[in-house]
Amino acid sequence: MKPKTFLQGAWLVWHRQRVVWLIYVVTLLLAFLSTRGVAGRTADVLNHSAESVRLVHGFDVGALIELGEIPDSPLAGQSAMFAAPAILMLIFLIFVAGGALATYYRDESLPFGQFFEACGEHFWRFLRLVIYFAIAMIPVGILIGIASAVEHHIDETAVSPLSAFRFSVAAGIVILLIVMAIRLWFDMAQVIAVAEEERAMHRALRHAARLLWNNFISLYWTYLRISIVAMAGFGAALYLWMIVLKPEATRLAFFLGQLMILWWISTRLWQRASQAKWYWEYRGSEVPVKPTWSAPSPVEDAAAPVTPA
């Protein structure tokens, strides 16, 4: 294990913050736009109603349910506000992955033009990787189905309800660890695609698999630690929000919520940056790295005089 990779990955994310802020701003914008409609309709009902305080001082579930049950409820159709942003975010994240990895691999803040050029160059490759990832998850899906059936059988036959619960937790942890390993594999393939300018994703995956096979513990341990840190931080912030913050502190709650989202984005990028850094060190700094974009060709001045021989 190389502790430096773990910390250097964090340093990379911090040092190249533009990537974090770019993703965060897009996330916030999408969320804001998708909730505008329902917020507007709800404002028509609540802003001038004395009853709105039921949702301010504490959170009265009865008020929320009533809001959903009144005629012409403003909350009707709100489930749709999740679908569109999620799909758009998926496409955006596939797009921005190339530029982000190029930034971390080179440890350079790329100019916007080059950043988005790198994004565009790798978009279709990474889209193919997402499809391969979905295929790779099929066995996981089967495993989940099997675990579910076993859990159901235990629940049906065991005297204590804890038996099935314990099995679910254990199976859930195992499945999560397997999914993380698969994620690690595909993330490495993306790094290789960027670093080696590899166009064939199946070759990138094979290369990544070999690397993973030989360095599994160090790579996996880095990923796992970052995930634990991410969950711990998220959980602590959630506790602050739910238990410590006063219900009326809406601005603070918004600020805390956005910090949590930033934290979530940053820790995911931390994993990507750590991998990029690991691969850089694995390849050795003396090995020339092909640029991921074309160098600009010199401009010829037609008016320049030609020096006679």
Place this chain on the structure above:
Amino acid sequence: MERWRKRMLLIAASAAGFALVAQMAHVRAMGTGAAPEQQAASKSAQAPGGAKAGAKAAAAGAASNNGATSESASEAGKPLSTRVVAYQIEAKLDPSKHTITANETLTYKNLTGQALDTFPFHLYLNAFQPQSTFMTETHLNGTRGQEAGSGWDKKNFGSITVKSLTVDGAGDLTNKMEFIHPDDDNALDRTVFQVKLPKAIAPGESVTFHMAFDDVMPEVVERTGYKRDFYMVGQWFPKVGVWWKGQWNCHQFHANTEFFADFGTFDVKLTVPQDEVVGAAGDLVSSTTNPDGMKTLEYKSEDVHDFSWTAFPHYTVVEDSWTGSAGTVKIHVLMSPGNLAIAPRYIKALKGTLQKYDEWIGPYPYDRITVVDPPHGALDAGGMEYPTLITAGATWWVPKGALVPEVVVEHEFGHQYWYGMVATNEFEEAWLDEGINSYWEVKVMDSLYGPNSVFNFPFLQFSEDQQQRVGYLSLPDADPLTRPAWKFINDQSYGGITYGKTSTVLLTLERIIGEETLRKACHEYFLRYRFTHPTGEDFLKTIEEVSGQNLRWYFDQAVYGTNVADFRIDDAHSEPANWWEAEAPGAKNPDQSYRTYVTVRRKGDFVAPVNVNVKFDDGKTVTEHWDGKDRWIRYAYTGKSQVASAAVDSDHTLFLDRNFFNNSHVEKADKRAVNKLQNLWIFAVQWVSQLMAWLT
């Protein structure tokens, strides 16, 4: 748990989205197996059946609408009820086949005042067959634990087969049994049979029926059945109908109906495997080990109208007691594995409820109450009431802030009064037990646990009265309270109206006539009608009598009608009195006079008098009283100040109002609530979107 309540709590829990585990254990657990029965048997010197002498003295003046005479307070030892029926049942459980083989002797006393030659019986277990009325209605409209459109699962098959029926003095009448379907045209429904005697039973005479029957228990469905080696045995024996209002009342078992039976005595012998821990709605009077290794437990119960029991080898029995005005009540709590930590919560809620009912309504006359905690997978047996036995229901992880175990225990114990003693017809007037009980659930829970007595977390609250009200709001206008239970448009309406609307109607009524007055009325209603079968009109007339008010205007709309209340502030604004003269922007003229208009509209069809409060920006307040008869009213004011806010029924006297949000208009916008909601939504959308990062 009642289907409606399950649904509402699920909605609320989904909104919360959190599950915290709070474990505490400090219970006094008895052993397993024979210990509880032996202990109870050693106390058999007590009068079996549970009616305490003190309670009998306290039960003075009980009247029966079957014509029995009133009891004297000084005649201790007399029955509390008019005992129309006496059941003696010997039953044997075969866990390997999930069957019960039994013999029943029923002695029926004809107190109807007329000769009877035909007797109908309920065979409730036959509802659990695909062709039954119960299953047909469940498939169409849903019921507790089952959604509309649900298919048939043969593991839910149940049946009760009467193999033979003989009548003293009439011989073998097995072939005279015929199935009837008094409520619909479903000739395949087998939940009611009747038998005609060759000779009528004269008024005042008794008739004794002897029946051999077999039960096939379903896997737990609709309150009864087995799960693994757990059994909850309810509605399991042939039960005679009730002679009521001059005729037999013996309805088929429907998806949304419960039960109706006469008071009497039960002497039940249960033969079960040695390792079973048994709980029953009666006093254990003997326990015998049989030569074949099984054991036979004999239970007796008096002045009740049903008998249920449970058996499960893995119960942990928790014993406690409570002493009230009628004496000591033994508490037996049968806890399933994994849930033992919930026992203190059950007991605390039960004792608190016993205390409150004793103070507010009347004495609990029985010497025992059994609480059954169904095991996981059998929660459909939970949330049910039987005389002196209730089934609760909880999961091991339910946190303290979710008072689900407490609510269930309070509600099911409340039924000991509204159903157990005041034995209304649950088929035809379900609102009388479920609704009145739900109202008292609000009062008791708020008294014991404070205003947020359903969910009480720092980040989320849910009060009992709101729970009742939003349940009714989900479908407020399809059915009146008084509709027979099987005739509601669907399960959602049945639950929302009989539970939620009835309690909301009573919560509104208490605001109209006074909380103390309504309490006195319910107390009087209980004392007057316990151990009888009152009707809705009996209840309403008692309220009018105690309150001294004519409340027909209210009852006609709220109880018998489907009128929905909805008052709103249509408009509240101020404008310069000399509006035709243009005013410079920002100009402030201290002498400016304003005309303020407040328009109140009655959107719903429920007519009720309401107050309208108008506040001005100089602090002045005006209160108007509107009779609510017209569709709208407009108030106009002239003065130097402008309107700050206007509200109709600001103190929610009309708790039935379906929309509190439009009851007020505040001039200065308060965006905190919307900001808070939008904050949550934005965060949720962002977080869900970021989960996509894992796919990329």
